[in-house]
Amino acid sequence: MSNDDLHSSLSAVVDGPEAGDVSRETTDAFSAFDEGDDSPLAREMIETERRRRELSEADFPHPARTRIFAVTNQKGGVGKTTTSVNVAAALANKGANVLVIDADPQGNASTALGVEHRAGTPSIYDVLLDDVPMARVAQQCPDIPTLWCVPATIDLAGADIEPCLCGAP
Numbered sequence: 422m423s424n425d426d427l428h429s430s431l432s433a434v435v436d437g438p439e440a441g442d443v444s445r446e447t448t449d450a451f452s453a454f455d456e457g458d459d460s461p462l463a464r465e466m467i468e469t470e471r472r473r474r475e476l477s478e479a480d481f482p483h484p485a486r487t488r489i490f491a492v493t494n495q496k497g498g499v500g501k502t503t504t505s506v507n508v509a510a511a512l513a514n515k516g517a518n519v520l521v522i523d524a525d526p527q528g529n530a531s532t533a534l535g536v537e538h539r540a541g542t543p544s545i546y547d548v549l550l551d552d553v554p555m556a557r558v559a560q561q562c563p564d565i566p567t568l569w570c571v572p573a574t575i576d577l578a579g580a581d582i583e584p585c586l587c588g589a590p
């Protein structure tokens with residue numbers, strides 16, 4: 422089932438059966454979304470689709486100067502990366518120029534944004550340890566031209582014990 426099929430099926434529920442170009446096969450696959458179905462999953466998907474549309478039509482003023490957001494939480498696995506890449510992509514999709522700085526050796530944000538981050542790729546490691554300008558290591562994301570990423574590689578894993586970052590002479 423492709424994303425297009427899913428959106429068509431949800432269209433039929435959100436906007437009524439005339440709105441989506443829904444094949445019989447797709448309708449059958451999504452019979453759970455018939456009007457009157459109030460299963461938690463169906464409600465959640467319909468609500469998410471409504472919100473997605475509202476946001477895709479929304480406009481917002483661009484900031485007058487560069488804004489910096491840090492997404493941080495000491496706890497692992499709570500959605501820091503997911504939040505970062507989605508907020509960045511949403512802003513960039515609306516025409517803002519966005520730079521995501523991946524500072525996690527896992528490189529999950531780099532993966533999500535589709536930029537190269539194999540070991541040895543010029544990355545945040547070179548910026549922090551060798552004073553390489555950030556502009557030299559930033560990569561344009563293949564899907565959104567106004568979205569850029571400074572990648573993180575596995576090289577960063579040992580950086581916090583390397584002398585120049587831990588303050589040793």
Ligand SMILES: Nc1ncnc2c1ncn2[C@@H]1O[C@H](COP(=O)(O)OP(=O)(O)OP(=O)(O)O)[C@@H](O)[C@H]1O
Nearest residue numbers: 494495496497498499500501502503504525527529
């Ligand atoms: N809003 C959400 N609803 C459901 N699942 C989510 C949501 N946000 C993130 N997740 C899932 O939670 C998991 C952890 O998310 P993510 O990698 O963004 O967390 P993280 O805080 O960056 O983790 P880490 O500390 O390892 O860097 C992922 O599998 C992600 O798909």
Ligand SMILES: [Mg+2]
Nearest residue numbers: 501502525529
């Ligand atoms: Mg993360």
